[in-house]
Amino acid sequence: MGRKRKAQPVVPVVKSRKRARKIVTQFHKVNDALAILEDDVNLTLVDKEARRSRLQESLNALGGRAAYQSASQLSVSFHSTSKWVLARLQAMGIVRMQTAPSLSPSQPSQKPRLLEVGAITTTLLDCPAVQTTAIDLLSRHARIQQIDFFHLPQPPLFTFDVIVASMVINSLPTASARGDFLRRCHAFLEASKGHLFLILPSSCLTHSKYMTVEKFRSLVTTRVGFAVVEEKWTPKTVAFVLRASGKCVDEGRLTAGRKKVTSSSWAKKFDILL
Numbered sequence: 001m002g003r004k005r006k007a008q009p010v011v012p013v014v015k016s017r018k019r020a021r022k023i024v025t026q027f028h029k030v031n032d033a034l035a036i037l038e039d040d041v042n043l044t045l046v047d048k049e050a051r052r053s054r055l056q057e058s059l060n061a062l063g064g065r066a067a068y069q070s071a072s073q074l075s076v077s078f079h080s081t082s083k084w085v086l087a088r089l090q091a092m093g094i095v096r097m098q099t100a101p102s103l104s105p106s107q108p109s110q111k112p113r114l115l116e117v118g119a120i121t122t123t124l125l126d127c128p129a130v131q132t133t134a135i136d137l138l139s140r141h142a143r144i145q146q147i148d149f150f151h152l153p154q155p156p157l158f159t160f161d162v163i164v165a166s167m168v169i170n171s172l173p174t175a176s177a178r179g180d181f182l183r184r185c186h187a188f189l190e191a192s193k194g195h196l197f198l199i200l201p202s203s204c205l206t207h208s209k210y211m212t213v214e215k216f217r218s219l220v221t222t223r224v225g226f227a228v229v230e231e232k233w234t235p236k237t238v239a240f241v242l243r244a245s246g247k248c249v250d251e252g253r254l255t256a257g258r259k260k261v262t263s264s265s266w267a268k269k270f271d272i273l274l
């Protein structure tokens with residue numbers, strides 16, 4: 001008698017761009033609601049648990065993180081951020097596509113060390129001119145390490161020349177996690193005065209209750225210690241190339257945009273707490 005095969009988890013494949021957009025938007029909305037719920041001190045534990053499980057159910061109904069990543073993969077296939085990043089690194093002279101092979105195994109690699117956070121494709125891993133570490137909370141590929149960015153060993157154990165974080169900062173659950181994310185990126189890049197490629201939906205800066213483009217720029221430059229090298233705007237996204245050239249100011253927490261800049265009901269709640 002043949003041995004029974006173990007059931008494999010079904011990975012949802014999203015094929016329609018419209019459906020992909022819907023899943024990504026809904027996933028962020030429910031996660032935002034979960035974060036607000038956790039901070040709510042007026043609810044009883046029972047009410048909190050009931051609401052939490054309802055929100056969790058709606059995440060499951062969407063297909064969970066696997067469906068969210070499948071949706072992101074579809075979007076990425078239409079506009080490859082990784083290719084743009086490689087082109088910029090080449091133009092900036094940081095990456096040479098024809099890297100000379102090491103003369104001996106003991107010779108340190110001259111390739112820039114790149115960290116990709118929220119990796120769902122292997123484009124950067126496949127580039128021979130960079131030494132890429134690709135991570136994600138839920139890995140969809142054997143070469144993408146399944147690890148939380150916030151659990152990576154801190155400098156000087158880990159340092160990088162380049163960090164790529166596309167559509168990650170907006171998917172973090174709280175404003176303080178976003179602040180912490182920027183600080184940690186800066187710490188990883190400080191020794192090499194390296195670059196952070198930060199891509200996010202433009203509406204986070206143009207249609208947020210708490211954030212404006214000016215506030216964001218001022219925050220990353222005066223508080224986190226980055227210099228803005230480049231900005232690339234499209235109708236839906238904005239890409240920042242930031243250089244870790246200054247010092248991170250650590251004077252306790254400061255709300256970057258807690259003061260409402262608009263009260264419109266359609267505005268996003270995107271905020272960064274440092």
Ligand SMILES: C[S@@+](CC[C@H](N)C(=O)[O-])C[C@H]1O[C@@H](n2cnc3c(N)ncnc32)[C@H](O)[C@@H]1O
Nearest residue numbers: 072076118120136137138148149166167168171
């Ligand atoms: C919207 S997707 C973006 C994927 C891809 N980078 C892109 O540009 O389309 C966000 C990704 O970030 C990952 N992510 C979110 N928080 C993370 C964390 N703390 N550590 C590692 N990955 C994280 C998610 O699992 C998800 O795959």
